[in-house]
Amino acid sequence: IHPPLGLCYLASVLKTHDVSVQILDANALNLNETDVIKYILENKPSLVGFTMLTPSHSFCLNVIKKIQKDCITVAGGPHASALPQQLAQEGFIVVRGEGEETILDLVAQKPLKDIDGITYMGQDKLIHHNPNRQPITDLDSIPYPARYLLPNNGVDKPYRSAASRYATWATVLTSRGCPYSCYFCNKNIFSHRFRPRSPENIVGEIELLVKKYGVKEIDIADDVFNFDLKRAETILDMIIDKKFDIYLRATNGLRADKITPSFLEKFKRAGGDYIAYGVESGSQEVLDLIPKGITLAQIKRTVKMTKKAKIRVAGFFMFGLLGDTPETMQKTIDFAKDLDLDIAVFNILAPYPGTRLWHIIQERGGKILIDNYTEFHHTANRALFTLPGAPEPEDVVAAYRRAHKEFYFRPTYILKQLLKTRSIAQLNEMVGGLKSLLRIS
Structure with a gap:
């Protein structure tokens, strides 16, 4: 589990402008939707921002349905930037691309029509796609990420x-x-x-x-x-x-x-x-x-x-x-x-929204094989799309499984890893890893 540096950067910028900020890392704390909703309703923030990856889309959407009448809801990250119209339709103000400057405009309650880099649904029930915000050129001007808002300052367990x-x-x-x-x-x-x-x-x-x-x-x-x-x-x-x-x-x-x-x-x-x-x-x-x-x-x-x-x-x-x-x-x-x-x-190719691959699949008569974004990940252990001229899904999965078996279960490889082992803990970790690989292969 990696710390959410993007959120930490946003928090550090807000802190320099004397804005009260909290970060809730639901992934690191193993929180479900009910936990997150309860936390938000108890703390009563005026704005809630979500870093949205493709597999977390459904999670964030289920949360927003319970809280959006009580606060402004903002979505950023790769998935939000790739599908801004869809998320705006779902009730989010979407921050496209980098958010350090945009979040300050939102917190300052600047009129949405005047904020570059966002997509949102206006009071006219139409989707408004404002001009892009230029990328930040002087990255040294951004304060160091506010890791201190994370569990154990973001440098110890649960991060690993x-x-x-x-x-x-x-x-x-x-x-x-x-x-x-x-x-x-x-x-x-x-x-x-x-x-x-x-x-x-x-x-x-x-x-x-x-x-x-x-x-x-x-x-x-x-x-x-x-x-x-x-x-x-x-x-x-x-x-x-x-x-x-x-x-x-x-x-x-x-x-x-x-x-x-x-x-x-x-x-x-x-x-x-x-x-x-x-x-x-x-x-x-x-x-x-x-x-x-x-x-x-x-x-x-x-x-x-x-x-x-x-x-x-x-x-x-x-x-x-x-x-x-x-x-x-x-x-x-x-x-x-x-x-x-x-x-x-070893991973199986995933056609993330917004990538050229995503558009190639649409243009060439391909098909996304899953309906739920939750399963949309390159570590999903399954083929996620078909495309004329591309390998069959069953061949892709077979190669993926075979790769783990052929690479990791070679006697020479296992012997090399054993010779590098310096403790019982390392040996147990190696055995655990091999057991996990057996489930894949």
Whole structure:
């Protein structure tokens, strides 16, 4: 469970304007709809904002039905930005894209017609889609996220990353925006333009996390941390100079074509022990259709360099991509095994609303196979759409199950993991992981 940094950023901006703010992380606290409704009705806020991902749409909608007569209800996040007209019809004021500036206008009760970046239903019962708000250029102007409003300051349980070594752990965003155009990604709903924070601003946040909250691990959660390699190395140099006693991880998927031995050497010296790469497919033809803009040879070379630097390596893979066949999906499984990865993350392609894939399915006579957004997730363990020319759903699921079995149940892989085990707790964790994989495969 990752802390909701988006909400923390909004809260920090509101706090600087002396607005009373609370964050209720229903996911982390394992709260159901009734719990959330009760909390809202008891606290009587004038405005309630929801960060809406596609699987949480139904949850948020059920809550708003019980509270909207008592307060203003606002929705933001990828799902809301992708389907603003639908959510406005359902009663939300939709904040499209970044919300730090928009939320201040809403709290100040500025007339809705004068607020850029929102979609809403007016008193005339018509949907009003205001002009887009320009992305924030000076990210250093945004205060550090208000993690202190989360349970355990957002750095300890219930928050946890699968790659964590310690309990005290935090995610840091050093930039916003991704200049790449992968057809399955919903991040580009916000901005294609890469907008970095300054290295000084980033290291200042890390220092706060280490000194004030005792954080032992930092997870860089950018869409593409190493897009500007010189900037990334400057950040690492500053972390090295500060002599932070931390583990550093890049779990969101670095670009394998923008890795150098110098970057890896500095990443390791800064405390880096884990990097994930977005591989996606073992077929060059399928990669070119994404368009990933990367070659299998580059991926193989980068993974080899990363292992040589003694950094743990993970790879992300997907089944059911455009151009996939049973043969190309087997190539993906074989490529994953050939890469000598520590962890392989296999998922089934999900056509999130607002992505190019979502529109391709509509335009080419495809079909979404589920009616309930709650099941709409790339970890749903099932094929979510059909499309002429795409692999059959049963072939996609078969490849997904086979991948887990072929990768994780190799005797050589199990032996390597056993040799790395240093405690009974680690051994129990490994056994638990294998049991979970057995249920998938």
